[in-house]
Amino acid sequence: MTLFILSVASVSTNIPHFGATPARAASTGGYATATGSSDTAVTVTTLAELQSAFNNGKHHIIIKGNIYGGPSLTTLTFASTSWNNVTIEGASGGGAVLQNIQLKFSGELLSAGTNIENIVIKNITFYGNITDLQNLSGTAIQPGGTGTNYLGLSFRRTSNVWVDHCTIYNTSDDLMSISKASDNVTVSYSHFYFTSSWMNMNPNPLWNWVGTYQDLASERLAMVIGANASDSYTYGGGKLHVTMHHNWFGPYMKGRPLMRGFVHLYNNYFDNSTTPSGTNSQGSSQQQYNANQIGSGSVIYSEGNYFYKTNQSNQIGLDSSGDAYSFYERNNTYNATTGTSAAGAAYPSTLPFPYSYTPDSAANVPNIVQTNAGPK
Template sequence: MNVQALKKSAVALCFLSSLSLGVAQAADTGGYATTTGGDSYTSTTVTTLAELKAAIANGSHHIIVKGTIYGGSSLTTLTFATTDWNNTTIEGASGGNAALENIQLKFDGEQLSTGTNIENIKISNLSFYGNISDLQNLPTQIYGTDDNVGINYEGVSLRRITNAYITHCNFFDTSDDLMSVTLSSDDVTISYNHFYFTDDWANMSPDPLWNWVGSYTDLAGERLAMVIGANYSDSYVATGYLHVTVHHNWFGPNMRGRPLYRGWVHQYSNLFDNHPALTGTVTAEDGNEYTQKQYEADQIVSGGVLYSESNYFYYTNNTNTISEDSSGYDYKFYEKNNTYSNTTGTSSTGDSFSSFPGDYSYTVTSASNVPSVVEASAGPQ
């Protein structure tokens, strides 16, 4: 039986009794991922969308992006859907100026045979963002129709991926979540990234109405950071997968909500920065005014486990929110040494814990030092 199958069978036996399931990992990422992706392959440097597509068509496993590559007004999704893409790195050139505008990287093993995932993916040193004018000019977006490219548009999407390392990236102004880890992905580390929305996004005019999940929502209000686990059937408890480490990331400003956690998540030394908290309104295309205030920071959902330590929450609203899916799955929330500064609304308190039960080494930045450390180090370098 492989490691994935062992995890899945073990969860039914030990989740509620011990919650001590861990996987042996190396220390280099400070988390579950152990991969260097395709760093060892000969690199291909690209500066245009045509060159990027050609590098992918030629099977390059180490792609270096130089400058800003624009994906076009109708958005571009680059999909990696077979195990041919095992051991792949896509990174920005040194200097911190590489960007993918209107381009989503979608690593998607959804159609692979049961028990097979795409493995060893590294994304680093890149900015991912959407062009606001292009998004405003799309036809009304409705999930389940041909007009849905914006609804499915993120920076990076990991679907049935094992061993992925997402580090030193910027994610901002995309119309769905900024990134996601779903469909039984596993052993993922997300570190030293900056997730945020610009003032131009939060106050966009016109503010289109799109239909994401059966009801219409204004685009300016869709400011969501990250989802780990797509639904209750894609949770840690249901599958035994979704082991994710989230550390030294900067969430905010202008974040309306999330991360949303249905996985087994270790979250340490992150900065949640909602200052200045948005309290104004914008007027959407239907003439209604929509509040811009953050509705949550962390969202812990049925089927998920969160160990949260040494994070700094600054001006966040409804900081730790518990949301129970209709599945009835249990959740677990543990925390220690977090700092809550000028927070508002209501917040759940996690159970205390002494040490994280994952089997990897990591170095915590004390919560008091998190703002200075994370602001100086998150994002492309």
């Protein structure tokens, strides 16, 4: 195998930089300082117990075993500031699973400038049951439906969030989203991927996410940060500060994360080791179309990441061709990658991050991340 470091070039556009973020502790390795709940924990082992804990406003919930959300999917929506200071975590041992269940923190109905705050999600596996998803129909597979809006984790108008040691796979929208002026989020030591069974599903139904139909098997998307250009760091008021470190993206990924925020990526493993090719049962290409997508209004700092066999490892993907973005990188490893990848500008001498961190060498990232990412 040939290892090489991509040389950097100056690639950025003029972007307004907003006021300095208050100094933050380094406990999460990123922007979040979330501590979650200090309440006594309640342990749940069934869907009924989970729903009861939610309905009774329990702020510290421990998931034990595999909880199944049913064939029509279950979304728990945390939609008010009464849900500030929440911890939802898996029991130790790594066996906590939420199947067909989405946790959605959404402060969209709150007064302007108010977000849900201080959320910790850790040590849980989220995944969708392929057969159940294949069997959805009607409004569930139309825009805004339960299927087309099914993620593992969704954060809207939510601030100070730490997602740690989670695994998310086989959900029918993105695996995770951070949007609608959410801010100060750390995602660490988590695994995002799809299975070969998902990629090769047959029957492979056609769904309508945003006005056009496409096959379900091609919806293999990792994450979105910022819903659109107006919900971006630059055009949305300087929100969406996100740190992603020591995460494992892949295998069997089609594309993303799509980033419109102020995002610091370090020591992530982008894994396209399976290198899907050819077409699926609907005739759609199986090939990965990108790894990182640098979106409208974003400021991206990328360092010490390891890209393995990824296609178009860094792709500029703007909502409109004139939209602003900035992309900086250093010390990334690109091993056996394909396609055209954008090169970032050199890091500035003074870093803009309000936290301290010590990145690992990129050469060690695949081993560190594969050993440590996901529930424990």
